[in-house]
Amino acid sequence: MPTLSLLAQHVTRRPQRMALLEQIAEQGSITRAAKAAGMSYKAAWDAIDELNNLADQPLVTRSVGGKGGGGARLTPSGERLLHLHQRLQAIQTEVLQAADDDADLQLLGRLMLRTSARNQLSGRVRAIQPQGGNDLIDIELPGEVAIQAQITRSSTAHLQLQPGVALLVLIKAGWLQLSAVSEEHDPALNALLGHIEQIQVEADGPSEVRIGLPNGQTLCAQAPAEQLSDLGLVVGSPVRAQFAASQVLLGTQV
Template identity: 85%
Template sequence: MSTLSLLAQHVTRRPQRIALLEQIAEQGSITRAAKAAGMSYKAAWDAIDELNNLAEQPLVARSVGGKGGGGARLTSAGERLLQLHQRLQAIQAEVLQAADNDADLRLLGRLMLRTSARNQLGGRVRAIQPQGGNDLIGIELPGGSLIQAQITRSSTAHLQLQPGVSVMVLLKAGWLQLSALEQQPEPGLNALEGTIEQIIPEADGPCEVRIALPNGQTLCAQASAEQLTRQGLALGAPVRTQFAASHVLLGTQA
């Protein structure tokens, strides 16, 4: 199954995401689109990050700040996805009519993947290297960046992983370590470099730091205001994000 098909399934289960894409195409503004779709501004950013991270090409192109809280437009990939969703709606109506009872639909709902992980990135298995009782899974992200996940051999078999298989990479925000590029990276950890796109202070905890990767994907990390100041990490600054292979969770479509 292609990445576009997997993504179409993902957004079909979240009609509010589709409504947001439709409003972005119409409004050209994240703030106005969020309001029209019944979402908060922050939820709209989260939704755009999630969709862009799952796609091989960004669906929404954004510009931070300015009138209306920042401009936004659909890319050609986003326009194709909207067109595909319109076709899927007709097919979905046929499926609902074919279901014998509500129990069938409830079962389908339980089979759909939901996760508490803040970061969800689409990727593809590039290599599998045995490592004791575990496997080290090499994953290529859109744009060519490589990361590794360490999972048990039974998990590799259960997920039916092999080179070329599409996977969803799950990372909790608290697992990401931030540092300035001039600092030496910590050996043995995955490393992705990007630019700090947003810093959202939290009243009762660490700041939420959004990091734009060169491939159009976005990471969300957590860091205290003191840590950011100490390392010289401010809005627009380049930053390195590191995380252990054992902290990378993988998912596939059943």
């Protein structure tokens, strides 16, 4: 079992995403900020997408290319969050110093959530519709974008869902079905419209497609290169991402 001092050092170490925010504020460059935060350029872009997706308003604005590999700056919301994080760090240090038992800190660590789902979006419950033994949850994403999730009635009760409750919306990249905006879509599926910002071709698997939504959030999808070619989808193309309500996972803060 680690000593209290070692565990305290681990817990108080700045999360890498927040360290990236600090470096973006100082450097004004994604490339330089990523290097200073100990991240790859791609990991930095992914982190920025996650931060913007989890916030009601974008925390970072960015531009592609140019000197230094692309500029970036914090929005007023990002500056407020960074300031709050710095204040929380000081408070956290005091709390950890007051801990009497390593077990208390280990329990706190287990309560911190990490998930394998690539798409993590902030949202809010708009309405709940009973549907047999399940509930259909109407969700509003930033920018008044609406989607639905289908969960069991017991899950609704467990998460204590009601209109107005803030949600973490999780969607696996492999669950997104891509199509051209001009094609007809299945009205039974959720549909989010955006444009393709980046396609990363993988030699031994599906391509990773980064999709920018009008509300500033970003989706990550997976699709075979042949499918993208058949659909005429390239960087800059408008695209529709579809997924079933049953493929939307929900989380709330305890």
